[in-house]
Structures are given as structure tokens and as C-alpha cells.
Amino acid sequence: MHLRKTYKIGLLFAVAIVLLQIGCSKFDKTFQTENSAILSGGQQTVFDAGSGAFGHPFPVMPENLQDVHEVGDAQFEATFVSAPAPLNPGRGPLFNNVSCSACHISDGRGKVPGIGDTSVSTLFRVSIPGTDAHGGPNPVPGFGDQIQNRSIFNTQKEADVAVSYLDQRFSFDDGTFYYLRIPTYSIINTYTAFPGNAMVSPRVAAPVFGLGLLEAISDEDILSKADEQDTNGDGISGRANFVWNYVTNSTTLGRFGWKANQPSILQQVAGALNGDMGITSSIFPKENSVGQPQFDHRNDDPELSDSLLHAIAFYIKTLAVPARRNVDDPVVKQGEILFLQAGCNTCHTPDQRTKVDVSFPAISNQLIHPYTDLLLHDMGNGLADNRPDFLANGREWRTAPLWGIGLTQKVNGHNNFLHDGRARSLLEGIMWHGGEAENSRNKVKAMTLTERNALIQFLNSL
Ligand SMILES: [Ca+2]
Numbered sequence: 001m002h003l004r005k006t007y008k009i010g011l012l013f014a015v016a017i018v019l020l021q022i023g024c025s026k027f028d029k030t031f032q033t034e035n036s037a038i039l040s041g042g043q044q045t046v047f048d049a050g051s052g053a054f055g056h057p058f059p060v061m062p063e064n065l066q067d068v069h070e071v072g073d074a075q076f077e078a079t080f081v082s083a084p085a086p087l088n089p090g091r092g093p094l095f096n097n098v099s100c101s102a103c104h105i106s107d108g109r110g111k112v113p114g115i116g117d118t119s120v121s122t123l124f125r126v127s128i129p130g131t132d133a134h135g136g137p138n139p140v141p142g143f144g145d146q147i148q149n150r151s152i153f154n155t156q157k158e159a160d161v162a163v164s165y166l167d168q169r170f171s172f173d174d175g176t177f178y179y180l181r182i183p184t185y186s187i188i189n190t191y192t193a194f195p196g197n198a199m200v201s202p203r204v205a206a207p208v209f210g211l212g213l214l215e216a217i218s219d220e221d222i223l224s225k226a227d228e229q230d231t232n233g234d235g236i237s238g239r240a241n242f243v244w245n246y247v248t249n250s251t252t253l254g255r256f257g258w259k260a261n262q263p264s265i266l267q268q269v270a271g272a273l274n275g276d277m278g279i280t281s282s283i284f285p286k287e288n289s290v291g292q293p294q295f296d297h298r299n300d301d302p303e304l305s306d307s308l309l310h311a312i313a314f315y316i317k318t319l320a321v322p323a324r325r326n327v328d329d330p331v332v333k334q335g336e337i338l339f340l341q342a343g344c345n346t347c348h349t350p351d352q353r354t355k356v357d358v359s360f361p362a363i364s365n366q367l368i369h370p371y372t373d374l375l376l377h378d379m380g381n382g383l384a385d386n387r388p389d390f391l392a393n394g395r396e397w398r399t400a401p402l403w404g405i406g407l408t409q410k411v412n413g414h415n416n417f418l419h420d421g422r423a424r425s426l427l428e429g430i431m432w433h434g435g436e437a438e439n440s441r442n443k444v445k446a447m448t449l450t451e452r453n454a455l456i457q458f459l460n461s462l
């Protein structure tokens, strides 16, 4: 989000007041100490529960770095056009959308395609059985690893994607009905034959705030929570994804993307530029259409400079997390107890601590409340995309962070959740849980209406 100057000054004042209060011992009890549950992003928490809640820079950051954040912000918002052009060139020949913010709306989640819509902020990863040279998805001949459903003038898009939904009725143990809509996706109007053995993984644009803090959790901490053989016998296994890192040229821990299929913010950003917008950079210098008739044969230098690439990554890294609300509401408190009783916290880990980072004190050693273990879990057949992504199998997904989730309606104007936005409410999102989370789901199924509402109120307070 691009902040206007006057607003920024207001924000700085607010930050100054918060800092004053934290610094003043008189406020220690009533105001937040470091341990306070409301400071979801530690010192990088912002107090805005409105439509711009996901778009604030870190409140605690040296001024020169705020400038870098702003340069990245402008690029995140910028509409890229096809080359040659004086400003923001390089889009296409194949792409999914024209800017980062067109998919990550207000730094939040994307809009799910309706029936008959062209998908605007959902994309479809594709592959055929087997792996590429680095253990990643095996590209589909003629289509690569993602369907680009748009193309620039005089070239051919790869395909369209159509979605349809079928409502299925279920009931809670108290007899109340609920409905889940089961999506079916089809790749249509392909420019060339789409192989019958291709696997398709639908993914909606995920929120992008707080990711710098998630990146700052140490590998050791994440791995210490993995329990691949379920040795403690709680039915939850949790395992890490290990993915190819194009910057270090080695396999490293995956953290970002719905299947933890990206190792770092920087690579995720470079991958989005290339795959989603058709913009090359030093990390991914080849157009996504290489080897296809749509390839533009330009063989340009990278279309985006390293400094702008790093500015966008820095922008993402330094987006703050909104504070929790209504924590003292008795219903919210009851909901929190139910959350723990249902075992939601075994995957949605409430507390994490970032590692000590003397080179960037802004994110060093912070107690944060992301409600994720960043690990992969088998979520059952219902949610399966049946498409492996590095070590993640076709039933596994990364535990989605729940911080800020209660502000989705305010920021994004909808309540669609899960990797492809199929859930039309938080409750539907929970009722889709299966596999390792089946016990949790069944506990919610057994709840009374009052208890279900309390659980949702708790999620809404995050
Ligand atoms: Ca290009």
C-alpha cells in the first residue's frame, strides 16, 4: 500500500506514542510487555484494524530503510507493460497478471475466480509425473510448470482455466447442516495439446505481510517441530519441505508458498516476476515461455534490475503484522481454550521466536504469534491437489499462518480461505480439514453452536 505523507506522519506519531508507552514503566501492566498476546508481530506490530491493515511498513526501522521499503512498494503496485517501454517494461509474452498488487490485493489474499470468470489472482501450477534436475516438479512439455492464461499482443496465451463448484451437504453432531463446495478445475482452450497425465494445483494469491518475521525463524526451530514418524503419537507428523535454492545453488528449507515450495522471499519474488508477470531477473533470466512458439527471442538482459528486485523483496520482508483485537472478550477467551482443546495449535503454533540477527535488529529476537509451524501436513483427500512439489506430496500443505486472518473481510472484501479459496467462511475452512487434522475437525464437528461461534470469534480476533 502506498502511504500518503500526511498519513505517514500520523502513523509516525502513533508509533512514537506507542514507544513512549512501552518505555514508561507505569504502562507496563496495562500496556503490552514483550509477552503480550496482542503483539502478533512483536515490535513490528501495527495498530490498524481497517482496510489497510496488511500494508504498513515495520514501525521500528531506520529511516533510510523506510525509503527502500517505499521504492519496493512502488514496484509492487506498478503496472508492468510489454517491452520496449520507458517505464516498467518486460511483461510477457506470457503472464497471469500485470502487477503484484493486482493479485495480492491490499497486500492480502487474492480473489477466487467465479464460475465463468477468467481467473485473475488464482494461478495453476502444472507438472507431469517425475521430477526436474533439482527434485522439483517436472514441467509439462509446451506449458512449463504454470499455466499463463494471458499473453501480450500478437502472441498466444497457453490456455484458459474454468472452475465449477458442487455443493455437498454435511452435518455437525448437533444435527445442523453445513455445506462445502467442491471445486472442479479444467484447463481449456489450450494452444496445443495438454497431456492427459498432467497434474494441476490451484493456488490463490496468499497474504504477504509478516513474511520477513517468518523468514527470520531459524531452520533449527522449524525442524525441531517436525515429527515425521509421529514418535510422540499425537497423530500429527509435520515435515519440512526442502526445495532448490537458485541463489545458493543448493537444496534448502522451504517456507513460502502454499506447499512451502519457495526457500526465501527473494526467490519467491523473482519467481513471481518471472512466472506470474513474464519479467526476467538475474535469478530467473529466461522467459517463462522459453521453448514455446510464444517465446519472444529477445534474450534481453534481465528486464528488472537487481536493485529493484531487492527493493521488492525488502518491501515484502518489512510489511508489519496487525495487532490482535478483543483479546479480553470472554467469548474470544473461550474460543481460545476451544482452539487449544481441539488441538489446532499442534500445527497452528501460536508462538515463535525469530533468531538473533545483529545485521538487522528490526527483526532480531522477536516473540511473534504467527499460528504456523511452517511445516507440511497431510490434510486428507478432500484438500489434496495430487501434485507433488519437491518433498510435499499431493495431500500435503504448509500450515497456513492465522495471524491477521480475522481482518480478511475488511481488507479483501471476502471470506474465502484455503489454498484455492474454496472455503466461504472460516468455519468451512476448518470443516475441510482432514488427514492429520481430522481429529481436530471432528472436535469442532462435536461442538455446540455457542462453542463453534466462540472458536470463530477467537479466529476473528487474530
Ligand atoms: Ca518478459
Ligand SMILES: [Ca+2]
Pocket (backbone or CB within 6 Å): 143, 144, 145, 146, 147, 148, 158, 288
Ligand atoms: Ca507456462
Ligand SMILES: [Ca+2]
Pocket (backbone or CB within 6 Å): 227, 230, 231, 232, 233, 234, 235, 236, 237
Ligand atoms: Ca506427532
